Amino acid sequence: MRGSFRHIWAVAMPMLLVKDLHAGYGDVPVLWGVELEVDRGEIACLVGSNGAGKTTLLRTLSGLLAPKSGSIVFDGENLRGAEPERILAAGIAQVPEGRRLFSAMSVRDNLLMGAHLRRDGAETIGRDLERMYGLFPILRDRQNQDAGTLSGGEQQMCAVARGLMSAPRLLVIDELSLGLAPAVVDQLCDALRLLNREGLTILVVEQDVATALELAHRAFVMDTGRVTRSGPCEALRNDPAIREAYLGVI
Numbered sequence: 001m002r003g004s005f006r007h008i009w010a011v012a013m014p015m016l017l018v019k020d021l022h023a024g025y026g027d028v029p030v031l032w033g034v035e036l037e038v039d040r041g042e043i044a045c046l047v048g049s050n051g052a053g054k055t056t057l058l059r060t061l062s063g064l065l066a067p068k069s070g071s072i073v074f075d076g077e078n079l080r081g082a083e084p085e086r087i088l089a090a091g092i093a094q095v096p097e098g099r100r101l102f103s104a105m106s107v108r109d110n111l112l113m114g115a116h117l118r119r120d121g122a123e124t125i126g127r128d129l130e131r132m133y134g135l136f137p138i139l140r141d142r143q144n145q146d147a148g149t150l151s152g153g154e155q156q157m158c159a160v161a162r163g164l165m166s167a168p169r170l171l172v173i174d175e176l177s178l179g180l181a182p183a184v185v186d187q188l189c190d191a192l193r194l195l196n197r198e199g200l201t202i203l204v205v206e207q208d209v210a211t212a213l214e215l216a217h218r219a220f221v222m223d224t225g226r227v228t229r230s231g232p233c234e235a236l237r238n239d240p241a242i243r244e245a246y247l248g249v250i
């Protein structure tokens, strides 16, 4: 029964389905009934101004913050209230805002930390490490350096690669481009497009709406704790209200 239910879910439902999610800090509500979905194989983005609640939503998705109500379903599995390790094991990896690398550990050891829950053997993990060095060659050059000595862009590459080392089915990135030079952002976006073409599903959270709408297929716009707009990125890029509010075009 369970097997066939999962099968039906797999063809009929989005990979990630968030419904009527409420969460906050102590008695202070931040999320007011968030609705969001990510389909298998797409790049989705969540955009919105500073303080809109994007990171809070990601913290509930990764199990760091317990939601007050609502549901989070990933591949037919209810993950609301699940522990972070179970969520990672289910296949959702997060690249947190500010990267949170282990600054006194080498780049290589940071990447291997990403694989700590995997049980598929050193050989496969070693192959994936090579893939990461192929994707971001600078990380191979820097593999024995402490992560704290990397530039901001290199740290973001290391953080993305560390997330990938858990072999996720959904990669979630909080503030991909924040503080990085345009050339580095382009390089990161190219890497994400390549991974997506190879089948990885991605959810990117961005304050830079123009960058996000350029990278993703579908966008969700968040405003004071609610998703207020969603649709194909192309449609939102041409939407006068979005252009005025977020793209600086009047």
Ligand SMILES: Nc1ncnc2c1ncn2[C@@H]1O[C@H](COP(=O)(O)OP(=O)(O)O)[C@@H](O)[C@H]1O
Pocket (backbone or CB within 6 Å): 025, 030, 048, 049, 050, 051, 052, 053, 054, 055, 056, 057
């Ligand atoms: N640890 C916290 N404790 C209390 N309030 C917080 C905490 N983190 C964020 N907030 C508040 O929650 C709201 C949403 O913040 P956040 O989710 O970080 O937004 P965003 O990522 O969209 O910039 C803000 O009003 C912020 O001040």
Ligand SMILES: [Mg+2]
Pocket (backbone or CB within 6 Å): 054, 055, 056, 097, 174, 175
């Ligand atoms: Mg944030």
